[in-house]
Amino acid sequence: MITIKFFAMLKNKVGRDEAAISIPGQITLMEFKDILKKEFPCISGFIDKSVLISVNQEFAASGTIIKDGDEVALLPPFSGG
Amino acid sequence: MITIKFFAMLKNKVGRDEAAISIPGQITLMEFKDILKKEFPCISGFIDKSVLISVNQEFAASGTIIKDGDEVALLPPFSGG
Amino acid sequence: MSLVRIQKKDFSVSEEVEMVKASSMSIGGVVVFLGTARDVSKGEDIIELEFESYPEMAEKKLNDIRERAIKNFNIIEMALIHRIGKIAIGENIVLIIAAARHRNDAFMACEWAISELKRITPIWKKETTKKGDVWVEERP
Amino acid sequence: MSLVRIQKKDFSVSEEVEMVKASSMSIGGVVVFLGTARDVSKGEDIIELEFESYPEMAEKKLNDIRERAIKNFNIIEMALIHRIGKIAIGENIVLIIAAARHRNDAFMACEWAISELKRITPIWKKETTKKGDVWVEERP
Numbered sequence: 001m002i003t004i005k006f007f008a009m010l011k012n013k014v015g016r017d018e019a020a021i022s023i024p025g026q027i028t029l030m031e032f033k034d035i036l037k038k039e040f041p042c043i044s045g046f047i048d049k050s051v052l053i054s055v056n057q058e059f060a061a062s063g064t065i066i067k068d069g070d071e072v073a074l075l076p077p078f079s080g081g
Numbered sequence: 082m083i084t085i086k087f088f089a090m091l092k093n094k095v096g097r098d099e100a101a102i103s104i105p106g107q108i109t110l111m112e113f114k115d116i117l118k119k120e121f122p123c124i125s126g127f128i129d130k131s132v133l134i135s136v137n138q139e140f141a142a143s144g145t146i147i148k149d150g151d152e153v154a155l156l157p158p159f160s161g162g
Numbered sequence: 163m164s165l166v167r168i169q170k171k172d173f174s175v176s177e178e179v180e181m182v183k184a185s186s187m188s189i190g191g192v193v194v195f196l197g198t199a200r201d202v203s204k205g206e207d208i209i210e211l212e213f214e215s216y217p218e219m220a221e222k223k224l225n226d227i228r229e230r231a232i233k234n235f236n237i238i239e240m241a242l243i244h245r246i247g248k249i250a251i252g253e254n255i256v257l258i259i260a261a262a263r264h265r266n267d268a269f270m271a272c273e274w275a276i277s278e279l280k281r282i283t284p285i286w287k288k289e290t291t292k293k294g295d296v297w298v299e300e301r302p
Numbered sequence: 303m304s305l306v307r308i309q310k311k312d313f314s315v316s317e318e319v320e321m322v323k324a325s326s327m328s329i330g331g332v333v334v335f336l337g338t339a340r341d342v343s344k345g346e347d348i349i350e351l352e353f354e355s356y357p358e359m360a361e362k363k364l365n366d367i368r369e370r371a372i373k374n375f376n377i378i379e380m381a382l383i384h385r386i387g388k389i390a391i392g393e394n395i396v397l398i399i400a401a402a403r404h405r406n407d408a409f410m411a412c413e414w415a416i417s418e419l420k421r422i423t424p425i426w427k428k429e430t431t432k433k434g435d436v437w438v439e440e441r442p
Contacts, residue, residue: 008214008286009297050299054284057219073216073284079298080213080220080244080285081197081256081276089354089426090437131439135424138359154356154424160438161353161360161384161425162337162396162416176316179336187341187391193412194334196319200403201327251327263340269413272333276405 002066004036005073006043010051013042023066029053030062032072043074050077083147085117086154087124091132094123104147110134111143113153124155131158165241166224168215168285172254173243182259185239191265193272197256199249203298209290213246213255216284220244223283227275235271237262242275244285305381306364308355308425313383313397322399325379331405333412337396339389349430353386353395356424360384363423367415375411377402382415384425 004019011017021039023032033053037044043051052075053060066072085100092098102120104113114134118125124132133156134141147153163181175196183189199211224242231240241259249255256279260272287298303321315336323329339351364382371380381399389395396419400412427438 005216007216007284008288009299012297054216054219057216057222059282073219075216075284076286076297077299078280078283078285079287080215080283081280086356088356088424089428090439093437135356135359138356138362140422154359156356156424157426157437158439159420159423159425160427161355161423162420174316175319175334176314179315183338183392189338189392190340192334192336192338194315194332194336195405195409196332196334197405198323198329198332200330252323252329265335265337265416269335269409273409 001068003071005071007073008076010043010046010074010076013046014040023068026065026067028062029055029060029064029066032066036074046076047074051075082149083113084152086152088154089157091124091127091155091157094127095121104149107146107148109143110136110141110145110147113147117155127157128155132156165239166221166228167243168217168220168224168246169243170245170247172245173257175257178241178243178257179259182239182241182261185261188263189238189261190263191268192259192261193265193268195256195258195272195276196254197276199251199253199255201251203289206289206291208251209292210251211249211255212288212290213244213249214286214288215244215246219284224279227278227282231260231271231275235260235262235274236264236267237271240271240275242279244279244283246285305379306361306368307383308357308360308364308386309383310385310387312385312394315397318381318383318397318399322379322381322401325401328403329378329401330403331408332399332401333405333408335396335398335412335416336394337416339391339393339395341391343429346429346431346433348391349432350391351389351395352428352430353384353389354426354428355384355386359424364419367418367422371400371411371415375400375402375414376404376407377411380411380415382419384419384423386425
């Protein structure tokens with residue numbers, strides 16, 4: 001299982017702060033994004049546009065490998081400070 | 082009478098923090114400096130070189146007029162902060 | 163107490179400065195940035211702010227900023243504290259302290275650290291105005 | 303209590319910051335410079351410092367810096383406090399607080415103010431080392 005975390009406006013849109021989905025073996029973040037967009041259509045626009053993604057609390061790129069047990073977080077533009 | 086104030090190393094050299102001298106009417110700071118150098122020969126080198134002078138607590142230039150009742154201060158290079 | 167924290171409660175600027183100063187007798191200049199909640203943002207009256215973070219990752223990023231600041235600037239120590247939860251107008255939000263032998267290094271490190279915090283730390287601000295609540299969506 | 307002071311006793315950074323913050327609800331960024339007595343100066347071990355001022359003129363100059371900072375930088379308020387008398391290693395010497403809507407203005411004003419203080423304020427530092435007492439004769 002992959003744990004998915006939602007923050008700020010994404011949490012509001014999805015209606016919860018965490019979800020879990022299973023994936024077939026290891027896939028890239030690019031492939032995982034397509035799964036996310038199908039599972040959570042209400043935020044697919046954000047996933048394409050302004051959201052950064054972290055894997056196990058480190059910023060991830062399109063080629064980052066996602067595997068069972070990972071924690072993936074969808075991060076809207078930051079506004080701390 | 083003119084009040085003269087000495088600070089920091091000048092106070093140590095002159096051996097006191099204040100003196101009073103009288104001047105003939107109004108003179109420029111340039112002329113007053115010559116009087117100071119005669120009155121306080123131990124600091125005449127400083128007066129020529131590194132000392133700023135204030136008149137009534139404002140920085141003064143060679144042409145500044147000194148008159149009875151003024152407070153003149155000899156200011157070594159600052160080292161606050 | 164750690165020099166890098168995400169916390170709900172307010173902090174004391176004096177106490178945090180003393181904690182940083184205690185790290186060395188060679189500190190000659192300390193520069194502090196304190197971010198506070200102001201009453202107007204982009205022309206809109208603000209009633210209240212609320213901050214949310216991705217706690218583990220946010221502390222990781224603040225630690226990372228501290229380590230890079232000490233490595234890349236000529237500073238002796240740095241503290242970074244960010245509050246989360248509801249914050250009223252006038253209250254403290256974020257505190258960064260940079261301590262160095264010489265003041266220029268402390269100014270440079272502190273200024274760099276607050277802009278780096280805004281760039282890489284997963285923290286989000288919700289503004290409550292008369293029109294309602296809005297998550298601020300801006301990348302600084 | 304005045305925002306511009308020359309005083310013997312120590313100051314509380316928190317209390318001074320709160321006093322500046324109290325001037326406006328529109329403050330979003332506060333930058334503080336705190337100068338402290340360090341253990342080494344130009345390779346020489348320092349045992350103790352002592353500061354002397356020309357009190358009336360020094361306060362006048364600090365007030366002048368505050369007024370020019372508010373006029374020339376986009377800041378809301380500024381405080382400047384300098385201690386005189388004997389100061390032990392690690393103790394506070396000088397505090398400058400600049401409060402603005404936006405942090406860049408506060409950084410610029412604070413950095414300008416400390417260098418202007420060093421340039422125009424009649425305050426002198428005596429360093430006590432193992433070799434004896436020396437009035438520091440340097441124009442920054």
